[in-house]
Amino acid sequence: MLLAIDCGNTNTVFSIWDGTEFLCTLRTSTHHSRTADAYFTWYSTLVKHYGLDVDITEVIISSTVPRVVFNLRVFADRFFGARPIVVGKPECLLPHQPRVDEGTQVGPDRLVNSAGAFDRHGGDLIVVDFGTATTFDVVDHDGAYVGGAIAPGVNLSLEALHMAAAALPHVDIAKPQRVVGTNTVACMQSGVFWGYVGLVREICTRIREERDRPMKIVATGGLAPLFQQNADLFDAMEEDLTMHGLTVIHRYNKENG
Numbered sequence: 001m002l003l004a005i006d007c008g009n010t011n012t013v014f015s016i017w018d019g020t021e022f023l024c025t026l027r028t029s030t031h032h033s034r035t036a037d038a039y040f041t042w043y044s045t046l047v048k049h050y051g052l053d054v055d056i057t058e059v060i061i062s063s064t065v066p067r068v069v070f071n072l073r074v075f076a077d078r079f080f081g082a083r084p085i086v087v088g089k090p091e092c093l094l095p096h097q098p099r100v101d102e103g104t105q106v107g108p109d110r111l112v113n114s115a116g117a118f119d120r121h122g123g124d125l126i127v128v129d130f131g132t133a134t135t136f137d138v139v140d141h142d143g144a145y146v147g148g149a150i151a152p153g154v155n156l157s158l159e160a161l162h163m164a165a166a167a168l169p170h171v172d173i174a175k176p177q178r179v180v181g182t183n184t185v186a187c188m189q190s191g192v193f194w195g196y197v198g199l200v201r202e203i204c205t206r207i208r209e210e211r212d213r214p215m216k217i218v219a220t221g222g223l224a225p226l227f228q229q230n231a232d233l234f235d236a237m238e239e240d241l242t243m244h245g246l247t248v249i250h251r252y253n254k255e256n257g
């Protein structure tokens with residue numbers, strides 16, 4: 001069985017793939033100091049809790065945090081005897097080569113999202129990932145990642161207000177009832193929530209104009225469900241898109257490696 005690991009700047013997600021479906025999805029915060037033994041203690045406790053009897057033979061990793069990869073490699077080797085495929089490393093094959101400026105590093109999560117979304121929807125896509133940062137990944141007609149946009153994440157924006165302004169508290173994001181807030185928290189939520197709705201709409205509109213063709217918009221990431229309530233922003237919302245992309249890349253490496 002395959003263990004797929006998606007490590008973002010905020011959260012690390014493990015999913016077990018039996019070749020047909022995900023048996024479970026486990027989530028922890030991302031910390032570069034977490035050791036291989038600590039990963040295993042956490043992982044094995046939860047797998048036992050869910051009553052799963054799984055035999056992991058293969059591991060694939062995508063990480064936007066380079067420092068965590070070392071301990072995840074040790075984890076895979078020590079507990080499963082597996083040599084992981086790490087997306088973005090030269091030995092990891094991609095179904096479609098990105099077309100970007102020479103020498104630039106594309107976030108592995110963006111390559112994985114592109115592969116997952118192309119597999120499900122075909123080409124001409126915009127993938128919006130509401131993670132620590134909000135990323136827009138443009139997938140060409142043939143499945144290649146060809147660039148996009150990076151905006152500060154929703155929680156990051158709220159946190160920046162709190163950090164920079166003495167009178168602004170720590171606030172959790174929520175969809176405000178009204179645009180005109182009548183207290184500080186409501187004003188901050190309005191600014192960030194509705195500001196984000198505008199940001200997503202404007203960037204997607206301009207991408208479509210620039211490329212001069214219809215493009216389907218697929219959303220994913222921790223905060224995507226919050227914005228899906230806002231109806232017409234996306235064509236699809238898929239919480240498992242990154243995990244699906246990892247299985248696509250893993251299969252491609254098995255078949256072509």
Ligand SMILES: Nc1ncnc2c1ncn2[C@@H]1O[C@H](COP(=O)(O)OP(=O)(O)O)[C@@H](O)[C@H]1O
Pocket residue numbers: 007008009010011012130131132133153155156221222223
């Ligand atoms: N269910 C949720 N409700 C509210 N906030 C969430 C939820 N899941 C994730 N978040 C927040 O959304 C942001 C993005 O999360 P995530 O997609 O896991 O980020 P990353 O992939 O960059 O680690 C984080 O700030 C996280 O705290």
Ligand SMILES: CC(C)(COP(=O)(O)O)[C@@H](O)C(=O)NCCC(=O)O
Pocket residue numbers: 007008009010064105106107108109110131132133134135150
């Ligand atoms: C933009 C990101 C920080 C998003 O990461 P995340 O929010 O998933 O933690 C990540 O994709 C990254 O580090 N990218 C490198 C630069 C690029 O993709 O062009």
Ligand SMILES: [K+]
Pocket residue numbers: 008109129131132221242
């Ligand atoms: K992500």
